Amino acid sequence: MTISVFGIGYVGCVSLGCLAADGYDVIGVDTNSAKIDLINSGIPTVLEKGIDEKINYGVSEKKIIATDDFKYAVRNSEISVICVGTPLDRDGALNLSHVFTVAKQIGAALKSKKEFHIVSVRSSVPPGTISQIGNIIAAESKRISGKDFSVLANPEFLREGNAVNDYYNPPYTLIGGNDKMAMSKLAEIYSSVNGEVIFSDIKNxxxxxxxxxxxxxxxxxxxxxxxxxxxxxxxxxxxxxxxxxxxxxxxxxxxxxKPGFAYGGSCLPKDLSALKNIASSNKVTAPIIDSISISNESIINKAFELIINTGKKDIGFIGITFKDGTDDVRNSPYVSLAKKLLDKRYSVKIFDSRINLENLTGANKEYLFKELPVISDYLLHSYRELLSESEVIIVNSYELVKKSELMKIKNKIIVDLIFADESLKSKENYIGLYA
Ligand SMILES: NC(=O)c1ccc[n+]([C@@H]2O[C@H](COP(=O)([O-])OP(=O)(O)OC[C@H]3O[C@@H](n4cnc5c(N)ncnc54)[C@H](O)[C@@H]3O)[C@@H](O)[C@H]2O)c1
Structure with a gap:
């Protein structure tokens, strides 16, 4: 099989050498004539342990050639691998102009090619780019994506300085696409690469x-x-x-x-705050440590927004402890959320059979009564009562109510803050924190 590699810098040069060493014929394409000359003389364009012998072997065995003739490269290969640079623009966004130029070139070359062609994008590109590349190729070639060609996302995980070793030992080989045949064919070129091959959605x-x-x-x-x-x-x-x-x-x-709600409890917030204090009292600047609690608060605010955007006023909480398996409510983010709603005059009801106000003691009791002084007014004895008194059901626990019960909920809005069950997503009026 012949593979064309667009861009023969760090990623492309390593791909050229390794693919040739693995038995493929490879055509390197670049706009930089000095790089083309180097490769054709058997010299790598980058300094990387183990790449010299691979490029040298590939060129002397006539398995590698480099050119600026992109049409020749596309017409004479079954797969084109895009490895061109995606540098940062001044505004901090990625400049995708090289990637789009290559897409146009591949499209122009495909105009006169009948055979199916696979385009693997190894350059790091943001979500949505693969689809844009597909559109450019289709517009240029007048060919149909999925029928005449397929564009796949195939990110490269190598690190400079260890690139050849990383090429053969990535964390995994990831191929994003929606064309199973093309994905399997692309996976074949990595048969001597260690580790799992994962097929995923393009955006992942x-x-x-x-x-x-x-x-x-x-x-x-x-x-x-x-x-x-x-x-x-x-x-x-x-x-x-x-x-x-x-x-x-x-x-x-x-x-x-695992994606979920804000952290809370008696340890994480307290010890994080203690570490911030140790840093500041020792005059140590620690902006990441300082900002963790701000990020956590933003998740509570996000849930608050989701609830107020429902336009409903009667809000029922299934669970108020900081996580399942405990009756600890100290620094529970659900308590913070309930308090925020109460402050805005929402009606809040809570069902949590793990909390028995008579048995609650010590700091746990103190915290709950300090944050929600009339908790006894909100705490209901049964899930049925909660259902009948609420328009919005906030799911914070899957140990208090069976999933089958949640699936039966009708005419209420479900706000799932723990993102624990895929099947709930199919329900009408379901709002997930990350859905
Ligand atoms: N360098 C790394 O460690 C690394 C690791 C993983 C992923 N990546 C990603 O891979 C991509 C390439 O990175 P790199 O470090 O190899 O870049 P690089 O700058 O070393 O190489 C890019 C090459 O593309 C060539 N090029 C530009 N326009 C071209 C065109 N129209 N046709 C053919 N060639 C063209 C350039 O001349 C250059 O040789 C980037 O998106 C980068 O983020 C890089």
């Missing part, structure tokens, strides 16, 4: 790089804030972070990473 595959890299940036900056605090306290920051990452149960894991 478009967005993932930006969320990944923002998370990596967050990790770097969060670590540096923690290190600044350590150094002020005379703690060895390296030793400390080694300890931190050793916790692969709660710290470096998928725990706490």
């Amino acid at each position: 595959a478009e967005l993932i790089k930006f969320v990944n890299n923002s998370f990596h940036a967050l990790k770097v900056s969060f670590t540096n804030e923690a290190a600044n605090i350590c150094s002020k306290l005379g703690i060895d920051a390296n030793e400390f972070m080694e300890l931190f990452v050793k916790d692969t149960k709660l710290n470096i894991s998928s725990e706490y990473m």
